[in-house]
Amino acid sequence: xxxxxxxxxxxxxxxxxxxxxxxxxxxxxxxxxxxxxxxxxxxxxxxxxxxxxxxxxxxxxxxxxxxxxxxxxxxxxxxxxxxxxxxxxxxxxxxxxxxxxxxxxxxxxxxxxxxxxxxxxxxxxxxxxxxxxxxxxxxxxxxxxxxxxxxxxxxxxxxxxxxxxxxxxxxxxxxxxxxxxxxxxxxxxxxxxxxxxxxxxxxxxxxxxxxxxxxxxxxxxxxxxxxxxxxxxxxxxxxxxxxxxxxxxxxxxxxxxxxxxxxxxxxxxxxxxxxxxxxxxxxxxxxxxxxxxxxxxxxxxxxxxxxxxxxxxxxxxxxxxxxxxxxxxxxxxxxxxxxxxxxxxxxxxxxxxxxxxxxxxxxxxxxxxxxxxxxxxxxxxxxxxxxxxxxxxxxxxxxxxxxxxxxxxxxxxxxxxxxxxxxxx
Amino acid sequence: xxxxxxxxxxxxxxxxxxxxxxxxxxxxxxxxxxxxxxxxxxxxxxxxxxxxxxxxxxxxxxxxxxxxxxxxxxxxxxxxxxxxxxxxxxxxxxxxxxxxxxxxxxxxxxxxxxxxxxxxxxxxxxxxxxxxxxxxxxxxxxxxxxxxxxxxxxxxxxxxxxxxxxxxxxxxxxxxxxxxxxxxxxxxxxxxxxxxxxxxxxxxxxxxxxxxxxxxxxxxxxxxxxxxxxxxxxxxxxxxxxxxxxxxxxxxxxxxxxxxxxxxxxxxxxxxxxxxxxxxxxxxxxxxxxxxxxxxxxxxxxxxxxxxxxxxxxxxxxxxxxxxxxxxxxxxxxxxxxxxxxxxxxxxxxxxxxxxxxxxxxxxxxxxxxxxxxxxxxxxxxxxxxxxxxxxxxxxxxxxxxxxxxxxxxxxxxxxxxxxxxxxx
Numbered sequence: 001x002x003x004x005x006x007x008x009x010x011x012x013x014x015x016x017x018x019x020x021x022x023x024x025x026x027x028x029x030x031x032x033x034x035x036x037x038x039x040x041x042x043x044x045x046x047x048x049x050x051x052x053x054x055x056x057x058x059x060x061x062x063x064x065x066x067x068x069x070x071x072x073x074x075x076x077x078x079x080x081x082x083x084x085x086x087x088x089x090x091x092x093x094x095x096x097x098x099x100x101x102x103x104x105x106x107x108x109x110x111x112x113x114x115x116x117x118x119x120x121x122x123x124x125x126x127x128x129x130x131x132x133x134x135x136x137x138x139x140x141x142x143x144x145x146x147x148x149x150x151x152x153x154x155x156x157x158x159x160x161x162x163x164x165x166x167x168x169x170x171x172x173x174x175x176x177x178x179x180x181x182x183x184x185x186x187x188x189x190x191x192x193x194x195x196x197x198x199x200x201x202x203x204x205x206x207x208x209x210x211x212x213x214x215x216x217x218x219x220x221x222x223x224x225x226x227x228x229x230x231x232x233x234x235x236x237x238x239x240x241x242x243x244x245x246x247x248x249x250x251x252x253x254x255x256x257x258x259x260x261x262x263x264x265x266x267x268x269x270x271x272x273x274x275x276x277x278x279x280x281x282x283x284x285x286x287x288x289x290x291x292x293x294x295x296x297x298x299x300x301x302x303x304x305x306x307x308x309x310x311x312x313x314x315x316x317x318x319x320x321x322x323x324x325x326x327x328x329x330x331x332x333x334x335x336x337x338x339x340x341x342x343x344x345x346x347x348x349x350x351x352x353x354x355x356x357x358x359x360x361x362x363x364x365x366x367x368x369x370x371x372x373x374x375x376x377x378x379x380x381x382x383x384x385x386x387x388x389x390x391x392x393x394x395x396x397x398x399x400x401x402x403x404x405x406x407x408x409x410x411x412x413x414x415x416x417x418x419x420x421x422x423x424x425x
Numbered sequence: 426x427x428x429x430x431x432x433x434x435x436x437x438x439x440x441x442x443x444x445x446x447x448x449x450x451x452x453x454x455x456x457x458x459x460x461x462x463x464x465x466x467x468x469x470x471x472x473x474x475x476x477x478x479x480x481x482x483x484x485x486x487x488x489x490x491x492x493x494x495x496x497x498x499x500x501x502x503x504x505x506x507x508x509x510x511x512x513x514x515x516x517x518x519x520x521x522x523x524x525x526x527x528x529x530x531x532x533x534x535x536x537x538x539x540x541x542x543x544x545x546x547x548x549x550x551x552x553x554x555x556x557x558x559x560x561x562x563x564x565x566x567x568x569x570x571x572x573x574x575x576x577x578x579x580x581x582x583x584x585x586x587x588x589x590x591x592x593x594x595x596x597x598x599x600x601x602x603x604x605x606x607x608x609x610x611x612x613x614x615x616x617x618x619x620x621x622x623x624x625x626x627x628x629x630x631x632x633x634x635x636x637x638x639x640x641x642x643x644x645x646x647x648x649x650x651x652x653x654x655x656x657x658x659x660x661x662x663x664x665x666x667x668x669x670x671x672x673x674x675x676x677x678x679x680x681x682x683x684x685x686x687x688x689x690x691x692x693x694x695x696x697x698x699x700x701x702x703x704x705x706x707x708x709x710x711x712x713x714x715x716x717x718x719x720x721x722x723x724x725x726x727x728x729x730x731x732x733x734x735x736x737x738x739x740x741x742x743x744x745x746x747x748x749x750x751x752x753x754x755x756x757x758x759x760x761x762x763x764x765x766x767x768x769x770x771x772x773x774x775x776x777x778x779x780x781x782x783x784x785x786x787x788x789x790x791x792x793x794x795x796x797x798x799x800x801x802x803x804x805x806x807x808x809x810x811x812x813x814x815x816x817x818x819x820x821x822x823x824x825x826x827x828x829x830x831x832x833x834x835x836x837x838x839x840x841x842x843x844x845x846x847x848x849x850x
Binding site (some may be wrong): 004005006007008009030033035036039040041042043044047050065067068069070071072073074075076079095096097098099100105107114118119121122123127128131132133138140142144154155 | 552
C-alpha cells in the first residue's frame with residue numbers, strides 16, 4: 001500500500017478529547033476517529049489491526065470446535081425477560097428503544113438469551129452435546145462514563161462463545177480448553193496476559209480473567225512468582241504486595257492490569273428459566289449447564305497500545321500490525337539518484353508483497369526525512385526499511401525494528417530473504 | 426465438517442411464520458433463525474454463505490481502490506442534522522433512542538453523514554482525490570412491514586462505498602468503474618443481475634440498479650434484447666412488454682426482479698451542508714462531489730434463494746455455497762462393508778479438505794438414505810458424492826450435481842482429481 005494513497009494522515013496535534021494513551025495515539029496515527037464518547041470509527045490502519053485480532057480469535061475458537069454464527073444486535077424485548085435482564089440490569093446497561101407500534105427493542109450487550117433458545121431448538125439428544133457456539137460482533141453498553149478510548153466503549157467488538165453441556169464435569173473440561181485457547185490467542189497477538197482468578201460476579205461461581213499488566217490498568221492483581229497465575233483483588237481482600245500467595249506457592253507481586261478476556265461458568269442461570277432440559281446417556285433428565293467466554297478484540301487492541309508504546313508512538317507486534325513493514329523512501333535533489341531510490345523501493349515493495357509480506361510504502365514526495373521517520377514511529381509497524389542515497393551508496397537498505405535494537409544496513413541482494421526470515425521467526 | 430457435529434439440523438416442517446421462499450428454505454435448512462420480523466440470526470451454514478458473499482464484495486472493492494473502514498452503528502444525533510435526515514426521513518426509517526442524560530442516538534441506516542466529516546479531516550489537497558472508502562457492516566431500518574425473509578430486514582448487512590471527487594468527470598469515471606466491479610461481484614456470486622437505469626430518488630440525478638430477474642421480485646423492469654440493460658418501470662411509465670426500448674435498440678421484455686445493488690451520483694447533497702470544499706489543481710475552490718454505492722450481502726443471499734431453488738430445496742453456486750461438496754456415506758447392515766464405507770468416506774473427506782475443497786460430510790449413523798438425500802437437496806451444496814455398498818461394488822463414488830445433470834459413478838482413484846477439476850472450472 002502506498003502511503004500517498006492512504007486516505008488518512010497522521011497528526012502532530014494531540015486530540016483535545018483524548019482520554020487515554022490509546023485514544024491519543026490511535027487518533028494521531030489515523031487508526032481510529034472518535035464520533036462520540038465511547039464511539040469510534042475504525043479507519044483503514046485500525047480496521048486492519050482489529051480484523052487481524054478477530055481472525056486470530058476466530059481461528060483458535062474453530063480449533064476447539066466452536067461453530068460461528070452471527071446473532072442480531074437489534075433484539076426484541078421478549079427473550080431478555082426470561083432471566084430478568086430486561087429490567088435488571090435493564091437500561092443501566094442495555095440501550096432500549098421503541099420501533100413502530102411501540103414495539104420494544106434492546107441492543108444486545110451479550111447473547112445468552114439469544115443463543116440458548118436457538119441451541120434448544122436443535123440439541124435434543126445427549127449425542128448432540130457439547131454444543132459450542134460463538135460470534136464476533138459489535139455489542140452495545142449504555143456506559144455511564146465511556147472512557148479510556150477503545151478500552152471501554154458504548155459500541156465495541158466482542159467475541160462471545162457459549163458452551164452447552166449435560167454435566168458439570170464436561171463443562172469444566174471445556175473451560176480448561178477455552179483457557180488454553182485464550183492463552184494461544186494472546187500469545188499470537190503478542191499480549192502478555194496472565195490467567196487470573198476472579199469473582200463470578202452475578203453468576204456465583206468463581207471465574208477467570210486474562211489480565212494484561214500495564215501501569216494504566218484499572219484492575220489490581222496479585223501475581224505469583226512464576227508470573228503465570230494471579231488473583232484479582234476482589235477475591236483476596238486485604239492482600240498486599242509481597243504477601244504469601246493464596247495457593248501457598250510463594251509470594252505475590254501487586255500489578256495494575258487491564259482485563260482482556262474472561263471465562264465464566266454459568267451453571268443453569270439461563271437454561272433453567274428457558275427450560276432447556278435434555279435426557280443424558282444414563283436416561284436422567286438434566287437441565288443444561290452452560291459456560292460463557294468473552295474476548296473483546298477492540299479492547300485487546302486498546303490494551304496493546306496502553307502497554308506497548310513509547311513517547312514516539314505505538315509498537316505493534318508482527319501478527320496484529322496493520323502492515324509488517326514500513327518501507328520509507330527518501331528524497332534526493334539529484335534526479336538520477338531520486339529515480340534510483342524510487343525504482344529500488346518500488347521493486348522491493350512489489351517483491352515483498354509477492355512474497356506475502358504486507359508493506360506500507362511511504363512514497364510521498366516533498367516530505368522530509370524527519371516527518372517520515374516520525375510517522376513511522378507513531379504508526380509503529382514492527383520493521384522499518386529506509387531506501388536513500390546514503391543506503392544506496394552501500395548497495396543497501398537500512399533496517400530498524402520498532403521494538404528496539406540497532407539500525408543496520410542490509411545488502412539489496414539479501415534484503416528480501418532477510419525480511420521473509422524475520423517474518424517467519 | 427462432519428454433519429453429526431453441526432449443531433443445526435434440517436426440518437421437514439414449513440416454518441409457520443415464513444413470509445417467502447427464502448425464509449422458508451433458509452430456516453428449514455438451518456441456515457438462519459428468525460428472532461423477530463425482519464431480524465434473523467445467521468447460523469453456521471448461513472454464516473458461511475454470507476461471509477463468502479462479503480469476501481467477494483470486499484475483494485472487488487479493494488481492486489478498484491476502495492479502503493475499508495468500520496463506522497459505528499450507534500451514532501449520536503448531531504451528524505444526522507447537517508443534511509436534515511434526523512427528521513426527514515427521521516424515525517420513519519431510522520431507529521432513534523435515548524442514552525443516559527437524554528443523549529439522543531440513531532442506528533445508522535447509511536453513512537454519508539458519518540464518512541464525509543472523516544474524509545474532510547484528511548483530504549485537503551487536490552492530490553488527495555479521489556477518496557474511495559467503504560465498509561461492510563450491519564445497518565438498521567425501522568421498516569413498516571419487514572417481510573420477504575432476509576430480503577428486507579430491520580437489521581441487514583450492507584456494503585456501502587462512498588467516493589469523493591473534485592470534478593463531475595472524475596465522479597462519472599469512477600461510477601463506471603464501480604458498475605464494472607459490481608458486474609464482477611454478481612458474476613462471481615453466480616447472480617445473473619442486469620444493469621438497470623433507475624430514478625435517482627431523493628438525490629435527483631439518474632442512478633443505476635442491479636436487478637436480478639425472478640418471479641417473486643417486487644420490481645418491474647424492461648429488459649433489452651441483449652439482456653444486458655434494463656429500465657426500471659419508475660422511469661419509463663406506460664411502457665409495455667414488447668414496446669420499443671427507450672434507447673431505440675430493439676424491444677423490451679417485462680420482468681419481475683429483485684434489486685441486489687445500486688449506484689448513486691450524490692452531487693453535493695452532503696458535501697455542501699458539511700462545507701467540504703477543496704481547491705482543485707487549477708486553483709479553483711470546488712465543493713466536493715460524491716457518489717454512493719450499495720450492495721446488501723444478506724439481500725443478495727436471499728435473492729439467490731428466491732431465484733435458485735426447486736421444490737426440493739436450494740441450489741447454491743460453488744462460490745457462495747457454505748461447502749463445495751456434500752459427501753454422503755450410507756449405512757450397511759454388514760459391519761465389514763460399513764467399516765469400508767466409513768473408511769473410504771473418511772479418507773475422501775480428509776483428502777479433499779487437504780486439497781482445499783470444502784466438504785460437509787453426512788457421517789450420521791442410523792439415518793436412512795432417503796432423509797440423507799432430502800437433506801442434501803434442501804441444503805443445496807453444488808456437488809453431492811455418495812459412498813455406499815452399491816458404489817463400492819464398482820470401486821466408485823456416486824457423483825450428482827445439485828443444479829442438474831445425470832448421476833454418474835466415478836472411480837475411487839479418479840474422484841479427488843475430478844472434484845478438484847470441477848471446482849476450478
